[in-house]
Amino acid sequence: MAPPATDPQEEPVTSTVVVLDPARPEGALVDPSVPLVRIDDQGLTRGDGVFETMRAVDGRVQKFSAHHRRLTASTRLAQLPVPSEELCRRAVELALAHAAPGGDGGLGAEHSVKITVSRGTPEDGPWSWIVVSPVPESTFRQRREGVDVVLLPRGHDPAHDAGYPWLLPGAKTLSYAINMAALRHARSLGAEEAIFTAGGRRVLEGATSSVVCARVRDGNRVLVTPEPSHGILPGTTQAKIFDAARRDGWELGYGPLYPADLMTSDAVWLVSSVRLAVPVRRLDAQPLPVDPGLTRLVTGYVTAD
Ligand code: PLP
Incomplete structure (x- = not known):
């Protein structure tokens, strides 16, 4: 078997991050290069949280409702709060509006959109954020080859x-x-x-x-x-x-x-x-x-x- 040409996890990514906050319906755009997650966040220390990864093409997320339904099911099982579909949609819109140009594999400008709900710290409790990144060339190569x-x-x-x-x-x-x-x-x-x-x-x-x-x-x-x-x-x-x-x-x-x-x-x-x-x-x-x-x-x- 041929060895993989590149490891997708090693490709540099330019990400846009929006933190969900019920007090700010469109979410808060944050600088992805500054520390955001506390060292005792249980999403980090225990993998205690849930997530969804979606595909956006030309700024539109595909099957958003199906992803939100599964996020809701995951949060119920994990006894975490679920951000409303409206809150998620507006935060994703904000992130996509500020994202680096999408990857081009011939099907439009593509981004991956990841929503995470973490258990957070014992003091501050659960929180959620969205990361938007251009789809990498390695994904297009796998589709082709x-x-x-x-x-x-x-x-x-x-x-x-x-x-x-x-x-x-x-x-x-x-x-x-x-x-x-x-x-x-x-x-x-x-x-x-x-x-x-x-x-x-x-x-x-x-x-x-x-x-x-x-x-x-x-x-x-x-x-x-x-x-x-x-x-x-x-x-x-x-x-x-x-x-x-x-x-x-x-x-x-x-x-x-x-x-x-x-x-x-x-x-x-x-x-x-x-x-x-x-x-x-x-x-x-x-x-x-x-x-x-x-x-x-x-x-x-x-x-x-
Ligand atoms: N199974 C596992 C373990 C996964 O991690 C994923 C996606 O990340 C899937 C299946 C496919 O899910 P979806 O088609 O909703 O992206």
Whole structure:
């Protein structure tokens, strides 16, 4: 497998930051180069908080309401306050109005927009902020060229977490240390991305993405993804692809998926809000079919208004 050309996390970013404040409905624009987070903030010291990452194109955030719904679900599970959709929208508008020019991968000027709700300090309590950054070239490259992926065991089946609210099943928490370690492990194996599996090698999700595969046989077009309610993050991108695909006549399936199902698919993608649909070109060093026409179609489902 070819080693990754660049590590997206090492690319310099120019970010705009707005702190949410119910007393100032449009939020407060702050200088991203001055200290903002206290050293005892529990978002920092314990990963105790939740977040959403969205894609803005030409200054407009895609599927804002779906992200706010999931943010609301995450904050409920984590017993954190949720900033209202109106407050978030106005703060995002302010951040985008002051952002550096968006990245250009041929689909408009693109920014990533991240909303974080942290537990904060014991004295000051929870707070929220928004960071807007241009989408980096490495994301556009992955969309164009695809990625090599390895399957990594998740260690336990997250479907078993469902009945235990303290395990925060389905919440998008700040605790991504394991997901980042999985990406580092994937890179040490010469790949760029990881897909987690549960017992019996059932496919779950990518480290920061959902998995979608397509089968196109004898006039039948089927899209399949692992069951979103089984302890994995319910992806807003996968949901939008499936809504549009249903209207376009595709059959839809919700797993279970095993490595052999991915190997025998006509296309496999990692999908998420900013990456859109990135083709998987190798799985555990085995080549997978890549179909640029299908990738364009699925990308069109995500980017449609
Ligand atoms: N699964 C995980 C673990 C993720 O981190 C993400 C996105 O960051 C997704 C799935 C895809 O979610 P979405 O499509 O809403 O961006």
